[in-house]
Amino acid sequence: MNTAGISLDNVPEFRTPMGFFLLAPWFGMLAALLLLLYPEMIGSRWHPAMLATVHLLTLGFGAMIMMGAMIQVLPVVSSHPVPAATALSPWIRAGLVSGTLCLSLGFLFMQKSFFYMALPLLGGAFLMFLSAMGLALLRVKKGGDSVFCLRLAVLCLLITVVFGVMQLSTYMDLRWVGYSFERTNNHALLGLVGWGVLLIMGVSFQVIPMFHVAPAFSRWFCRGCPILLVITLAVAAFANDSVSSGALLLLSLIVSSYGVYSLNLLYRRKRKLKDYTVRFWQLSFVNLIVLCLLYVLNKLSVFLLIEQGQFHLLLGFGFGLGFVVSIMLGMLQKIVPFLMFLHLQRACIDDTDAFMRLPNMRQLLPVSDSKWQFQLHSAALATLYLSFFAKDLEHPLLMVAAVIFLLSFTWLLKTLWQANRRYTESLPQALLPNISD
Amino acid sequence: MTYIVEYMTQQHRCCDESFAAAEEAVSKQNWSEASAQMAVFSRDLGIHFTNEEEHLFLAFEEVSGNTGGPTSVMRVEHQQMRGMVESMTQALQAKDADNYLGLSETLMILMQQHNMKEEQILYPMTQQMLPDTAAVISSMNDL
Ligand SMILES: [Fe+2]
Numbered sequence: 001m002n003t004a005g006i007s008l009d010n011v012p013e014f015r016t017p018m019g020f021f022l023l024a025p026w027f028g029m030l031a032a033l034l035l036l037l038y039p040e041m042i043g044s045r046w047h048p049a050m051l052a053t054v055h056l057l058t059l060g061f062g063a064m065i066m067m068g069a070m071i072q073v074l075p076v077v078s079s080h081p082v083p084a085a086t087a088l089s090p091w092i093r094a095g096l097v098s099g100t101l102c103l104s105l106g107f108l109f110m111q112k113s114f115f116y117m118a119l120p121l122l123g124g125a126f127l128m129f130l131s132a133m134g135l136a137l138l139r140v141k142k143g144g145d146s147v148f149c150l151r152l153a154v155l156c157l158l159i160t161v162v163f164g165v166m167q168l169s170t171y172m173d174l175r176w177v178g179y180s181f182e183r184t185n186n187h188a189l190l191g192l193v194g195w196g197v198l199l200i201m202g203v204s205f206q207v208i209p210m211f212h213v214a215p216a217f218s219r220w221f222c223r224g225c226p227i228l229l230v231i232t233l234a235v236a237a238f239a240n241d242s243v244s245s246g247a248l249l250l251l252s253l254i255v256s257s258y259g260v261y262s263l264n265l266l267y268r269r270k271r272k273l274k275d276y277t278v279r280f281w282q283l284s285f286v287n288l289i290v291l292c293l294l295y296v297l298n299k300l301s302v303f304l305l306i307e308q309g310q311f312h313l314l315l316g317f318g319f320g321l322g323f324v325v326s327i328m329l330g331m332l333q334k335i336v337p338f339l340m341f342l343h344l345q346r347a348c349i350d351d352t353d354a355f356m357r358l359p360n361m362r363q364l365l366p367v368s369d370s371k372w373q374f375q376l377h378s379a380a381l382a383t384l385y386l387s388f389f390a391k392d393l394e395h396p397l398l399m400v401a402a403v404i405f406l407l408s409f410t411w412l413l414k415t416l417w418q419a420n421r422r423y424t425e426s427l428p429q430a431l432l433p434n435i436s437d
Numbered sequence: 438m439t440y441i442v443e444y445m446t447q448q449h450r451c452c453d454e455s456f457a458a459a460e461e462a463v464s465k466q467n468w469s470e471a472s473a474q475m476a477v478f479s480r481d482l483g484i485h486f487t488n489e490e491e492h493l494f495l496a497f498e499e500v501s502g503n504t505g506g507p508t509s510v511m512r513v514e515h516q517q518m519r520g521m522v523e524s525m526t527q528a529l530q531a532k533d534a535d536n537y538l539g540l541s542e543t544l545m546i547l548m549q550q551h552n553m554k555e556e557q558i559l560y561p562m563t564q565q566m567l568p569d570t571a572a573v574i575s576s577m578n579d580l
């Protein structure tokens with residue numbers, strides 16, 4: 001057996017994932033600001049400010065963090081590094097930042113010139129990310145369940161991006177592509193449920209047992225659930241109306257069973273300490289299960305909101321902010337200080353004195369910071385949900401929610417920024433020149 | 438048990454138990470229980486590391502002829518974890534719960550990540566490569 005190709009030490013440089021993490025909160029803040037300025041966007045999913053807000057959140061915040069996390073996680077779960085991760089990352093970030101801003105400006109002012117800029121910028125960023133990631137995933141010979149899940153997630157991201165590009169081309173009057181807006185649902189579904197849920201699933205299979213000393217997900221679930229999800233998703237996206245509607249129902253059952261199972265494993269964890277990452281997981285899975293339930297009830301004609309457009313916006317925002325963003329916030333509270341510690345430890349491996357003086361995880365990112373993050377995010381979510389039922393008070397409540405989200409994303413930036421400063425200050429002085437070049 | 442993967446994984450789980458118990462006791466400021474559990478944990482972890490370094494890894498390195506590869510990374514990580522256990526013991530003696538919990542949080546993730554690499558890659562590899570796994574297992578100490 002050839003053991004030379006296997007490396008158990010593939011952690012990318014710290015600035016590679018952290019560069020993504022430090023940029024993301026700015027987009028959350030911008031999205032919250034738009035919601036504050038244009039609360040009337042909640043009236044329609046096609047409102048220019050709504051399209052801008054959604055893409056600031058999904059691309060600027062969501063994809064930014066997911067890409068950074070994936071570049072970090074893949075080498076750990078597969079023992080294979082992402083090729084050229086350090087060299088490509090600044091370019092991916094630059095493309096994603098400028099492309100997302102152009103796209104959002106394009107939506108906000110319905111200016112074609114911005115779309116023409118957004119297309120190559122975003123296309124380039126995703127092309128770089130997807131080819132590096134695709135190559136890394138193809139290279140892994142004996143991947144575990146997480147790698148299997150990540151492969152499917154990346155495939156879904158690829159299709160989402162292709163759909164997104166086609167969608168953008170209609171805004172740019174490139175009729176030859178022959179794309180119609182009826183496919184918007186597929187773009188959203190593949191992005192949120194395909195890429196979003198599969199990526200979270202793949203990471204959770206690994207991370208829930210690891211961070212919380214909980215029982216592992218069973219093998220059959222780790223294989224069966226993603227396969228079933230992808231098949232159902234494909235049917236939902238590409239079959240005719242009645243079949244597709246049944247598939248969507250099945251999809252919500254699959255996704256909610258994942259939520260129930262995860263909650264159960266978390267409940268059975270051995271580490272029962274007060275831990276805000278666990279609370280974030282619980283918050284997001286409860287959100288997920290309730291939303292799936294509401295969706296099923298709605299299909300069975302038990303209406304929570306009579307206006308279907310509003311109901312779908314509630315589902316979309318609940319899924320994005322309540323499920324996906326909650327998990328991201330929870331993961332950042334753990335991953336960031338852990339990576340910092342890991343890199344600090346490596347930096348002073350030969351210096352026992354420096355080693356003993358290293359700040360621990362809770363000193364790098366204090367529990368009180370995580371606590372505030374959890375409370376702000378929960379309050380913002382609750383206010384957002386409430387606004388859907390507030391009739392005349394809908395816009396004022398939405399503006400309150402926007403302010404709390406703004407505070408929450410600002411808090412995230414503050415937390416990450418301070419942690420990063422503490423990290424830099426703790427690096428042995430001799431290493432600083434190397435780190436900065 | 439004759440299989441390396443099962444035998445060694447069992448030892449990891451065993452260490453998790455006393456680790457979590459010690460951590461919980463510290464968070465409740467139950468110092469006598471914490472010291473007792475911490476003593477069990479550091480003893481078990483020490484035995485497990487020795488089992489790996491002086492028996493399993495050694496056998497693997499002999500068969501594969503590779504001393505600079507995966508096992509050397511694992512040995513370095515053992516040193517890091519030993520350092521952390523020492524810092525935690527000091528924090529425990531000083532009854533400094535905040536410091537202990539900050540360190541234990543870090544050690545826990547470090548240890549889980551290390552164990553994962555062993556359980557998913559290194560142990561299966563040794564299982565396949567070693568001519569007599571039963572002999573290696575019987576040379577190791579139980580927890
Ligand atoms: Fe080990």
Ligand SMILES: [Fe+2]
Nearest residue numbers: 485489552555
């Ligand atoms: Fe081990």
